[in-house]
Amino acid sequence: MNVARVASRAQLGLSAPRVEVEVHLGSGLPQFSIVGLPATAVKESKDRVRAALANCGFEWPAGRVTVNLSPADLPKEGCRYDLPIALGILLASEQVKFSAELLACYEFYGELGLAGELKPIRGVLLAAAHAARESRRIVVPTDNHSEARIAECSAAHASSLLAVCHLFTAHGGEVGTAAVLADSAPLPHATPLELADVRGQAAPKRALLVAAAGGHSLLLVGPPGTGKTMLAQRLPDLLPPLEGAEALDVAAIASVSGRGFDARDYGRRPFRAPHHSASANAIIGGGPQVRPGEVSLAHRGVLFLDELPEFDRRVLESLREPLESGVVSIARAALQVEYPARFQLIAAMNPCPCGYLGDVAGRCRCAPRQIARYRARISGPLLDRIDLRVEVPAVPSDELLGAGLALPDELTTARAAECVRVARALQMQRAAKLNADLTPAELREVCRLDRHCRLLLGRARSRLELSARGMHRVLRVARTIADLDAGQARPNGIETRHLGEALQLRRVCTTQG
Numbered sequence: 037m038n039v040a041r042v043a044s045r046a047q048l049g050l051s052a053p054r055v056e057v058e059v060h061l062g063s064g065l066p067q068f069s070i071v072g073l074p075a076t077a078v079k080e081s082k083d084r085v086r087a088a089l090a091n092c093g094f095e096w097p098a099g100r101v102t103v104n105l106s107p108a109d110l111p112k113e114g115c116r117y118d119l120p121i122a123l124g125i126l127l128a129s130e131q132v133k134f135s136a137e138l139l140a141c142y143e144f145y146g147e148l149g150l151a152g153e154l155k156p157i158r159g160v161l162l163a164a165a166h167a168a169r170e171s172r173r174i175v176v177p178t179d180n181h182s183e184a185r186i187a188e189c190s191a192a193h194a195s196s197l198l199a200v201c202h203l204f205t206a207h208g209g210e211v212g213t214a215a216v217l218a219d220s221a222p223l224p225h226a227t228p229l230e231l232a233d234v235r236g237q238a239a240p241k242r243a244l245l246v247a248a249a250g251g252h253s254l255l256l257v258g259p260p261g262t263g264k265t266m267l268a269q270r271l272p273d274l275l276p277p278l279e280g281a282e283a284l285d286v287a288a289i290a291s292v293s294g295r296g297f298d299a300r301d302y303g304r305r306p307f308r309a310p311h312h313s314a315s316a317n318a319i320i321g322g323g324p325q326v327r328p329g330e331v332s333l334a335h336r337g338v339l340f341l342d343e344l345p346e347f348d349r350r351v352l353e354s355l356r357e358p359l360e361s362g363v364v365s366i367a368r369a370a371l372q373v374e375y376p377a378r379f380q381l382i383a384a385m386n387p388c389p390c391g392y393l394g395d396v397a398g399r400c401r402c403a404p405r406q407i408a409r410y411r412a413r414i415s416g417p418l419l420d421r422i423d424l425r426v427e428v429p430a431v432p433s434d435e436l437l438g439a440g441l442a443l444p445d446e447l448t449t450a451r452a453a454e455c456v457r458v459a460r461a462l463q464m465q466r467a468a469k470l471n472a473d474l475t476p477a478e479l480r481e482v483c484r485l486d487r488h489c490r491l492l493l494g495r496a497r498s499r500l501e502l503s504a505r506g507m508h509r510v511l512r513v514a515r516t517i518a519d520l521d522a523g524q525a526r527p528n529g530i531e532t533r534h535l536g537e538a539l540q541l542r543r544v545c546t547t548q549g
């Protein structure tokens with residue numbers, strides 16, 4: 037045999053198409069060529085494979101070595117193909133022998149170190165999930181094994197090229213240590229953050245509960261040090277844990293990002309808090325490797341933007357697409373990659389540039405013009421997409437003194453999560469979606485307003501200068517508040533107190549000084 041074929045997969049957004057690594061040994065002048073990889077990746081991969089084979093005691097084949105990665109038009113990163121390329125050379129030169137049936141069931145992934153050790157690669161979870169769907173098995177570097185386990189893929193792992201050869205040649209060709217890993221032990225989870233640890237702030241906590249229950253976006257406005265960040269950090273633990281395909285998607289995004297994936301985070305809602313100096317590529321995704329950005333890393337979880345007016349205006353504008361559609365499209369050359377980005381936006385800002393506007397000690401020295409300019413940095417269209425706005429004031433010292441004494445009616449994480457669970461179950465039963473995602477037509481159906489509500493809404497509309505979009509947002513929030521009031525309201529009815537609270541939660545107006 038002077039030809040060998042070894043299977044692997046590429047990564048394209050959140051898909052993992054099959055790639056066949058074909059090695060051909062020919063006569064003629066010694067030459068090693070790889071086709072189907074970008075030029076720089078070819079050079080690096082060649083050097084690693086050659087060194088690894090030599091250092092593992094194998095011989096480099098005489099004559100011409102041609103490696104073809106097909107299909108050729110798929111974009112490929114080099115590292116993950118090191119192992120299949122090395123195995124292909126060993127098989128084609130008959131330095132190792134694997135049974136043909138066994139080889140046909142397996143896919144191989146791994147970067148080779150110069151001494152033949154296998155190094156982890158990005159995106160194993162995604163490849164494993166696709167392999168599992170097609171009932172195929174995989175071999176991965178040992179450091180990637182926990183990722184492959186999560187995808188419930190039949191995965192063998194190895195720490196070196198020699199160990200892979202041993203797996204496939206020992207035990208009469210059986211993959212002796214390959215484990216079927218659907219019975220994986222439960223992974224330890226981080227403990228939830230406690231809402232009661234944020235002292236006082238009853239109104240912002242209530243707003244956070246409403247946001248969690250209906251999937252609404254939220255803006256927190258207040259001076260520094262009042263707990264805005266602490267509140268935002270607690271949102272993921274108020275949301276129901278991720279399951280099934282949703283959990284797998286979130287883990288796969290982390291796995292293909294530069295950040296990598298920690299198995300302990302599996303099923304946990306992500307919380308991402310990029311700094312305001314972050315670039316549009318970092319937030320939306322892109323760059324030379326078309327990596328997912330923060331909006332995708334926050335998929336099914338929370339994107340927290342602290343100091344919202346400090347973000348680059350173009351970055352804020354680019355948030356509008358994922359906020360509306362739940363996906364981002366990244367274009368590179370002739371290639372278009374889509375990543376899901378259905379996140380819940382929580383933003384925070386100071387009331388003025390110095391942060392102390394309204395402070396009783398009179399610390400704020402900002403001129404009205406400066407304040408107006410600061411607030412105008414957030415565009416109207418973005419602000420219009422934020423359902424809830426609430427002030428997070430400085431906490432009076434007597435409330436701080438009560439720290440440590442849990443009040444009997446205090447909203448705890450466990451209690452809030454239970455309210456959220458019940459309210460979300462109502463929404464799923466009613467419309468199979470969260471209130472934040474209701475269309476205007478659906479809203480008319482599920483927000484039946486009586487005469488008092490219509491009067492209230494009409495008055496508020498002119499007073500708050502609500503756009504049509506703004507009106508819909510108020511109604512969605514009112515629907516959620518009524519759902520939190522479970523059992524009290526008529527099934528699709530809204531009462532004036534629900535509508536009144538929803539209007540209150542939109543009042544904090546940040547565009548006027």
Ligand SMILES: [Zn+2]
Nearest residue numbers: 388390400402
């Ligand atoms: Zn100020």
